[in-house]
Amino acid sequence: MKRQTTDIVIAGGGVAGLAAAAAFGTAGFNVTIIDPTPPVTVGDQDGSDLRTTAFLQPAQRFLETAGLWSKLAAHAAPLQIMRIVDIGTEKPVTRDFDAADISDLPFGWNLPNWLLRREMVARLAELPNVDFRAGVGFRAMLARTSELIVTLSDGSQLAAKLLIGADGRNSAVRQAAGIGAKTMRYGQKALTFAVTHDAPHDNVSTEIHRSGGPFTLVPLPDHDGKPCSAIVWMDKGAEVNRLAALDADTFETAANDRSGFLYGPLRLATRRMVWPIISQIADELVAPRTALVAEAAHVMPPIGAQGLNMSLRDLSCLLDLATAKPVHLGDPKMLATYARQRHPDIRLRVTGIDALNRASMAGRPLAQSLRTKGIEALYGAAPVRRTLMNLGLGAG
Template sequence: MKRDETDILIAGGGLAGLTAAAALGTAGFHVTLVDPTPQVTHADDAGADLRTTAFLQPAQQFLEAAGLWTALAPHAAPLQVMRIVDAAVEPHVMRDFDAKDISDKPFGWNLPNWLLRREIVARLETLPNVDFRPEVGFDRMVARTKNAIVTLSDATQVTAKLVIGADGRNSAVRQAQGIRTQTLRYGQKALTFAVTHTSPHNNISTEIHRSGGPFTLVPLPDHEGKPCSAVVWMESGAEVQRLANLPQGALENAANERSAWTYGPLNLVSKRMVWPIISQVADRLTAPRTALVAEAAHVMPPVGAQGLNMSLRDLDCLLELAKAQPGDLGSAAMLNAYARKRHPDIMLRVAGIDALNRASIAGNPMVQNMRARGIEALYGITPIRRSLMQLGLGAG
């Protein structure tokens, strides 16, 4: 059987896989990207991903190097202030973490996922060294001394020096390499949708805590001349399913009450989507000729905008190692270096987000009071506040 040859095969055409292909292709590597699903690049297409993603400062720099940011910037809503509100105590505790305390740039920028897909796919079409194959998936692979032979779902084969598993929390690449995961389940789900409101968001991302998980309003560009935000509403699985099935007016009433009327009346302007909340970490990040990235390697609750930003740190690490020694692509030395660099950061951030999420779930009044006092204490000590903001951006 004739085999195509490539430097890098990426399995998974989600945001992480698409961005990996753009970054590695821009760096000059020959890349084959496969994904078993059709690419959806418009908001009204069936199966469109209506969630949003907040890119923090280091992620924006990575996107710029990949040739993506110029196209994305006009659609991005800046995140200047991260506001935390504990509405479980009286009076409510509210503290603003302002990016100007540590930087002359916003913390990050928020973009709709369907639009990200559209612009990244458009970028891939300009790169002759990137072969993107939607509706073709990873089937199996055999790792050899100098390369790997990958068999795809259409029965074709590709020889690659490095295989990147960017194919999600149920990664076929990870399973093919016999890598297990450690999974924590919280009994939570997230309901996501977009709303317009009467008061401007002023580029403030607002995270409101009571119990069951945070209710987060993330700035979006105006919709039909009205201020607009993305909502991520975390609650128990049963409660999220109930909310997802409410008539529009009833959901809006519930969202207004849960948001403490932060921006005035909220009006639903998108479809609703439901996502399970887990923490999951792969036992290993590598196998012969294979590196795991993004949700194939780690999954976290959507707290603190860490998810995709951690994924881009994985990609940045792989890219720097690949550029440093292109002749060593996919070798044991390169993969061992990747695991050494990424594993401590992944474990630190997964543990931190797990602790924050457990605190946000708490329904016990004593725990809620401790949570509120903790917010006040951390905010009140300037060096600690600044250190936490830097850590959230990816420093340290």
């Protein structure tokens, strides 16, 4: 079988990998993207990803450069206010972080993951220099001075200047590169689903804290004429498994109790899905001719919309370096610069989200009281509040 040549091979056809292929393809690079599982692009089909992703402002700008935002904007629900509600103490505390304090735009925009895949796949079909091989996975790689040979699961080989590992927390690319990862486990899982409710969400993303983990409602476009929100409900693994097994009526009762009825009665609009919660950082971000991005490089609990937005910051950094000097694509200097620019930010944000998650898990009265006082203190100092909002958007 004849070995084919390309500029970039992307392993992983999730949202991050598809965004990478669109961005590098739009920039003029020849790209081959592979994934052993073809993407599910219909919401009610078995295997569809019913989670949602909130794209913050820098991520939205990246999607524009990739030719994606024009396809996504009409389906997105804006996030104008981030609301934190602590109902774990005798006196509940509510604090709002309003994007208007720092920007003329919303904090971000929320979209269903299955729809993201649909529109991203459509974008790749428009790019003649992008080859999407769904159903084909990564098997092995051999780095040379001037190129890298990638062997695929169908036995074919590709010669490329750069391999981007966007193949998830159990990344085969990371393992093939001999890169380890530090993993922190919390004994938590996340239950994800969408609901309709009577009260309008008014483009407010609401994170409700009690014990076990946050219960977050993120705005979605209306569903069947009703206000709609995506929910991420984090708790101890055994409790999430119990909730996932409840019949719909009993589950809705539990969800209404956990939400404090802030939106009125919640009614299931989708099936429920369960995801394990961990934090993880790869020991290194690069190997010869190889860069790790997204969950191959870092994983964190779904708090503050940081996960995929960090992934797109990885891609934005790589794209900037690649387009600045295309002749040096994948060489040691480019990859060392990528690692130097991204690793500190990754460590800062993973550590910060880890601390927020541990505080949210607090079940003892004293710990809950300290969490509440921390929310009040951070909100009360205007310069600190603005700094936190800018950090959340990826600035600083």
